[in-house]
């Protein structure tokens with residue numbers, strides 16, 4: 057059975073006369089890893105905003121885990137199991153790494169009405185979570201002391217603390233040195249298949265390496281969709297995008 061984890065149908069977003077998304081349909085079955093690629097300004101982040109509930113479309117609908125959520129606010133979609141990371145990291149830089157995790161765990165516990173027994177238990181759990189990601193040695197560092205690559209990993213750790221069923225990753229490897237990008241790629245690759253992942257990714261090696269299928273946006277429209285092999289051989293995609301990337 058192929059349940060649909062997240063879908064946008066005929067999504068249209070306008071800024072004035074400009075169509076940032078123009079009748080875009082993206083349907084992602086549960087357990088799939090989908091890459092969303094396309095030139096700068098193609099509308100990828102806008103589509104993420106529509107899926108996650110931060111951007112209100114003028115047309116189309118969004119379904120999450122079998123329910124229509126087009127008009128549901130972002131925090132309610134989050135409670136249903138949707139987590140999102142952003143292009144620019146969204147961490148509390150002055151707090152420690154463990155405190156950032158504790159805050160997420162506390163918010164999550166409250167959201168699900170789980171009773172938690174105070175800061176000590178939360179701190180222990182935060183350190184356990186960090187250990188799972190080989191980051192326990194950073195528990196008491198202020199976040200701003202983390203290298204950029206570690207901050208990007210921490211973003212994913214925080215998203216994972218919320219026990220998501222659908223994870224939207226906005227350019228997880230952007231700005232990372234090759235070794236850090238490789239580490240982050242293997243962390244994402246190792247996430248359980250129970251989590252459906254949609255990721256915006258400019259690095260084609262990462263996108264094609266991680267994704268089961270790839271959707272290509274261009275000028276607000278869906279240009280092509282297929283397996284990494286199909287997309288890398290698609291003449292329209294090569295002309296519109298891959299040619300450009302190859303010449304970068």
Ligand SMILES: Nc1ncnc2c1ncn2[C@@H]1O[C@H](COP(=O)(O)OP(=O)(O)OP(=O)(O)O)[C@@H](O)[C@H]1O
Nearest residue numbers: 071075076094095096097098099100101102103273
């Ligand atoms: N709030 C806004 N107001 C006006 N125009 C916007 C707004 N948000 C996005 N746009 C425009 O919509 C278009 C699509 O932007 P979007 O960020 O979705 O593209 P993208 O594919 O994610 O690009 P990138 O790869 O550069 O992040 C761009 O031309 C952008 O300037």
